[in-house]
Every structure is written in C-alpha cells, then in structure tokens.
Amino acid sequence: MAQLKVLVVDDEPGIRSGVSRILRTFHVTYPFMDEDYTFEVLEAATGEEGIEIIDREMPDILLLDNKLPGIQGVEVLEYVRKKSYDIVVAMITSYASLDVAVKAHNDGAIDFIPKPFTPQELKASIEQITKQQYLRRITHKLKVEGRKVRFQFLSVLSHELKAPLNAIEGYLRMMQERQMGDSMQEYASAIDRSLQRIEGMRNLIMDLLDFTKVSFERQVEKMQEIDLREMASLAVITVSPYAIHKDIHFVTDISGCGKIWADPNDFEIIFNNLVSNAVKYNKPGGTVTISVSCDDSDFKLSVEDTGIGMNTDECGMLFEAFSRIKNDKTRNISGSGLGLSIVKKVVELYHGIINVESVPDKGSVFSVIIPKVQVTHKKAE
Amino acid sequence: MSNKKYTVLVADDDPDYLFQVAYHLRNCGYEVMAVESQAEAEQVFSKMKPDIALFDLMMESDDSGFILSYKLKRLYPDVPVILATAVARETGVTFGLSSEQERDWIRADLYLEKGVRPEQLDQAIKKLLKI
Ligand SMILES: Nc1ncnc2c1ncn2[C@@H]1O[C@H](COP(=O)(O)OP(=O)(O)OP(=O)(O)O)[C@@H](O)[C@H]1O
Ligand SMILES: [Mg+2]
Numbered sequence: 001m002a003q004l005k006v007l008v009v010d011d012e013p014g015i016r017s018g019v020s021r022i023l024r025t026f027h028v029t030y031p032f033m034d035e036d037y038t039f040e041v042l043e044a045a046t047g048e049e050g051i052e053i054i055d056r057e058m059p060d061i062l063l064l065d066n067k068l069p070g071i072q073g074v075e076v077l078e079y080v081r082k083k084s085y086d087i088v089v090a091m092i093t094s095y096a097s098l099d100v101a102v103k104a105h106n107d108g109a110i111d112f113i114p115k116p117f118t119p120q121e122l123k124a125s126i127e128q129i130t131k132q133q134y135l136r137r138i139t140h141k142l143k144v145e146g147r148k149v150r151f152q153f154l155s156v157l158s159h160e161l162k163a164p165l166n167a168i169e170g171y172l173r174m175m176q177e178r179q180m181g182d183s184m185q186e187y188a189s190a191i192d193r194s195l196q197r198i199e200g201m202r203n204l205i206m207d208l209l210d211f212t213k214v215s216f217e218r219q220v221e222k223m224q225e226i227d228l229r230e231m232a233s234l235a236v237i238t239v240s241p242y243a244i245h246k247d248i249h250f251v252t253d254i255s256g257c258g259k260i261w262a263d264p265n266d267f268e269i270i271f272n273n274l275v276s277n278a279v280k281y282n283k284p285g286g287t288v289t290i291s292v293s294c295d296d297s298d299f300k301l302s303v304e305d306t307g308i309g310m311n312t313d314e315c316g317m318l319f320e321a322f323s324r325i326k327n328d329k330t331r332n333i334s335g336s337g338l339g340l341s342i343v344k345k346v347v348e349l350y351h352g353i354i355n356v357e358s359v360p361d362k363g364s365v366f367s368v369i370i371p372k373v374q375v376t377h378k379k380a381e
Numbered sequence: 382m383s384n385k386k387y388t389v390l391v392a393d394d395d396p397d398y399l400f401q402v403a404y405h406l407r408n409c410g411y412e413v414m415a416v417e418s419q420a421e422a423e424q425v426f427s428k429m430k431p432d433i434a435l436f437d438l439m440m441e442s443d444d445s446g447f448i449l450s451y452k453l454k455r456l457y458p459d460v461p462v463i464l465a466t467a468v469a470r471e472t473g474v475t476f477g478l479s480s481e482q483e484r485d486w487i488r489a490d491l492y493l494e495k496g497v498r499p500e501q502l503d504q505a506i507k508k509l510l511k512i
Contacts, residue, residue: 167401179404
C-alpha cells in the first residue's frame with residue numbers, strides 16, 4: 001500500500017474538510033500498479049501557507065483554488081513549475097474564467113475540478129491524476145535505470161581497461177627513470193606484475209569480443225552436430241594449466257546422449273566460462289565435477305565446485321554484465337565480471353535457462369538446461 | 382618540506398597502483414599507510430587521524446571512495462580527501478558534483494584521474510596540506 005500526499009489549498013474551510021473526508025477512505029488501483037494508493041490530505045488556507053507546506057512536505061498532488069486571499073492559485077502553480085517539483089496540480093475553480101484556465105494549463109495544471117463538486121467528481125479526478133502521476137514516475141524511473149546500465153557498462157569498461165594500463169605504465173616509468181636503482185634484479189617483480197596485468201587485459205578483451213559476438217543472430221551455417229563430451233574435455237584442457245597450479249581435480253560424469261545441434265563456439269563459451277570459474281573460485285586441492293545428461297525434453301549440463309561459494313544476495317547479481325563479487329576471498333582473483341553474463345546470453349539463444357546454487361565456503365553448482373525440441377526444429381529448417 | 386612527516390592514508394584495491402603510489406609518496410617524504418580495501422581504510426582512520434587521504438573510487442562497491450570520504454569527513458572535517466579514479470571522462474561521467482544532493486554528502490576536496498604523474502600528485506597534496 002502506497003500513500004500519496006494531497007495538499008488542498010483553498011480559503012473555504014468547507015472545501016478543505018470535504019476533500020479530507022472524501023479522500024480519507026478512498027483508494028486507487030490500476031491493473032499494472034504494484035500496489036494500491038491511499039491518500040493523506042494536508043490543508044492550507046492561503047497560497048503563502050500552501051507554498052510553505054509544499055517546500056516542507058513535498059506533496060504528490062496539489063488541489064489548488066485560484067481565487068485566494070493573498071497570492072493567487074496560478075502563482076502557486078508557477079512557483080511549483082519554477083522549482084520543477086514533481087507534483088501534479090489540479091485547479092479547483094468555481095467560475096472557470098478562460099484566461100485563468102489557459103494560463104494554468106500552460107503552467108502544467110492537468111485537471112480542473114469544478115466547484116462545488118460531488119464526492120464522485122472529486123474521486124474521478126483524483127483517480128485520473130494518480131494514474132498519470134504513476135505513469136510519469138515509472139517512465140522517469142526507467143529512463144534513469146537505462147542510463148545507469150549504460151553508465152555501468154562504460155565506467156566498468158574504462159575502469160577495467162585503464163587500470164592495467166596505468167599499472168603497466170607506472171612500472172615502465174619506474175624502470176625508465178631507474179627509480180629503484182640500476183640493477184635489473186630490483187625490477188623483477190615489476191616485470192612479473194606487468195606481465196600478469198597484460199594477461200588479465202588480454203582475457204578481458206577476449207571476453208568483450210565474446211560479449212559482442214553473441215549479441216548477433218545465430219549463424220545458421222555454423223550450426224552442426226556437436227558432442228558435449230568433447231566440449232567438456234576441451235574446456236578441461238583449456239583450463240588445465242591453471243588447474244594444475246591450484247591442484248584441482250576433475251570428475252566428469254557424462255551419460256550417453258551427448259549430441260546437440262548448435263554452434264560449437266557457443267558451447268565452448270558456456271563450458272569454458274563455467275569450468276574456468278569453477279577452478280578460479282575453488283580452493284587449492286578442490287574438485288570440479290562436470291556432468292552432462294538428458295531426459296526426454298532437455299539437455300542438462302552442470303558444473304560443480306568445492307570452492308568459496310556465495311550467499312544468496314551474491315547469487316542474485318552474478319549474471320549481470322560486469323558484476324563481480326568483491327570480498328576478501330575474491331580480492332586476488334582477477335576477472336571482468338563478464339563471463340556469466342555472456343553464458344546467460346548464449347544459453348538464452350538456445351531457449352535454455354541457467355541456475356546457480358551455492359553455499360558460502362562449501363561450493364557452487366551451475367546448471368544449464370536446454371530444451372531438445374529446438375534441436376530437431378533447427379535441423380528441419 | 383618541513384621537518385614534520387605528513388601521513389597519507391592511501392586506499393586502493395589495485396595492488397599495483399597501491400604499490401606505485403605508496404612508493405612515490407614515500408620517496409617524496411611522506412609517511413604512507415597503504416590499504417587495499419574500504420573496510421581496512423575505515424579501520425585505520427577509526428584509530429588514527431591521517432593528515433590527508435587518497436581514496437580509489439571503486440573498491441568493494443562502485444562508490445567506496447565516496448563512502449570513505451563521507452565517513453572520514455564526519456570524523457575529521459579538516460582532513461583533505463582526494464578521490465582517484467580510472468573512470469574516464471569519455472564515459473560521460475564527470476565527478477564535478479553536479480547535483481546539490483551530491484554536493485551535500487560527497488565532500489572530497491579533489492578529483493584526480495589515475496595515471497597522473499607522481500610529481501603532480503605530490504603537488505596536489507602539498508596544495509591541500511598548504512605546505
Ligand atoms: N564457481 C563460482 N564460485 C564462486 N563464485 C563464483 C563462481 N563463478 C562465478 N562466481 C562469482 O561471480 C562473479 C561473476 O563471474 P563471471 O564469470 O561473470 O566473471 P569473472 O569470473 O569475474 O570474470 P571473467 O569475465 O573473466 O569470467 C565472479 O566475480 C565471482 O565472484
Ligand atoms: Mg568467470
């Protein structure tokens with residue numbers, strides 16, 4: 001239940017108490033509103049008092065009499081517009097003089113409520129206004145969120161690409177200026193670190209290429225029958241230098257039905273990312289279990305690890321582009337936060353779904369389910 | 382520089398950047414407290430008052446630097462804060478504190494793009510410390 005604040009500015013006490021009484025029990029629903037709206041009514045007898053309440057209380061809706069003892073209703077309206085307050089204004093007026101109406105309308109009053117009004121008339125107007133206000137706020141919110149996504153993309157990108165450049169540049173300058181002395185020995189760790197940053201950047205660039213690639217349509221000529229068992233072992237081979245380094249063991253559990261009609265690139269992306277994460281976020285000496293199975297309707301892939309795991313909140317955000325979980329356990333692990341968002345996009349191209357179950361410090365299971373139906377369908381095309 | 386050693390608190394989750402900045406600032410004669418996260422930085426300044434702070438903008442969260450700046454200023458309103466970021470102007474994000482609301486709670490004294498030369502950083506610090 002949400003509440004909107006309605007401010008009535010009218011010098012007639014009867015009107016103010018009437019509005020209060022009628023709206024006290026009134027509520028507005030709308031099919032796509034998340035919740036019902038109820039109303040809290042604030043009252044002001046003059047325009048001056050009204051402005052004071054507006055500044056202090058920031059009402060959502062303003063019901064404004066034009067003929068007031070001091071400043072006029074339209075002046076209050078002008079004030080609201082000048083301040084660009086997000087308030088919907090309706091004029092209450094006994095004699096609709098045309099020029100007042102036009103001026104008020106130009107200043108953004110969206111409705112005129114005749115005076116005297118019946119409870120029904122007031123309710124109808126308030127309902128109309130509430131819906132408008134709701135829609136306005138929703139569109140505004142969407143715009144802001146859209147901008148935020150773009151902002152996030154660009155800022156993370158520039159952050160992730162520039163950070164390694166800055167680091168490498170910094171080390172090179174230290175060498176150029178012989179800041180740590182003349183012996184090459186002194187610079188060994190600077191060189192190591194630079195190489196590591198370059199490697200990280202290379203991975204990010206590969207990820208970015210994948211990321212843009214998968215946003216295109218499936219290329220029919222690339223579709224072929226692929227063996228999921230092969231895909232799985234390819235991924236294991238790709239990640240094995242790292243896995244050996246961390247002493248990670250693989251278990252594969254692949255039952256008979258391993259063929260799928262697809263672009264091999266796509267499945268390489270899915271397996272490589274899930275398997276490399278399972279190694280990357282594992283503990284030394286841990287295990288990664290890859291299984292592929294199917295039933296009548298779906299293929300099921302899962303990659304399970306015995307690593308650092310995640311809590312529920314963290315699980316909720318990791319499929320978004322650039323989302324990385326930052327805590328003590330992940331601090332020294334580099335990545336762009338793109339991998340899983342790419343996987344999700346690819347899985348969705350095949351009308352599949354991806355899920356994660358995870359327990360902090362115990363491990364995670366990522367499961368992908370892809371319907372078989374499209375396979376025969378695509379083949380028939 | 383006078384005989385007093387000024388203490389700079391530096392927080393940055395990029396270990397290379399942290400190492401380099403700390404190295405340069407020590408060369409310039411500062412006492413440097415280098416930490417790798419927002420959480421550690423908070424711990425440090427809850428126990429000791431630095432003369433000046435240099436925070437990375439994005440650490441555990443995208444606005445770690447803002448939060449640190451806010452918290453530090455609440456404890457020590459007189460300690461200058463520099464926010465460093467690798468996020469470029471090209472992204473359309475300027476940290477010029479546009480809205481009043483931002484100005485209200487983000488109280489950094491200076492925004493620096495990462496990758497400025499050590500001498501520039503030294504100068505900026507001296508200016509803020511009025512030395
Ligand atoms: N198996 C896992 N166990 C624990 N955390 C994981 C696992 N897989 C992913 N995560 C978390 O989800 C985040 C997002 O993963 P994602 O693969 O999208 O990006 P990344 O690994 O950081 O970078 P990259 O783009 O190089 O793969 C990771 O930063 C990590 O914190
Ligand atoms: Mg990954």
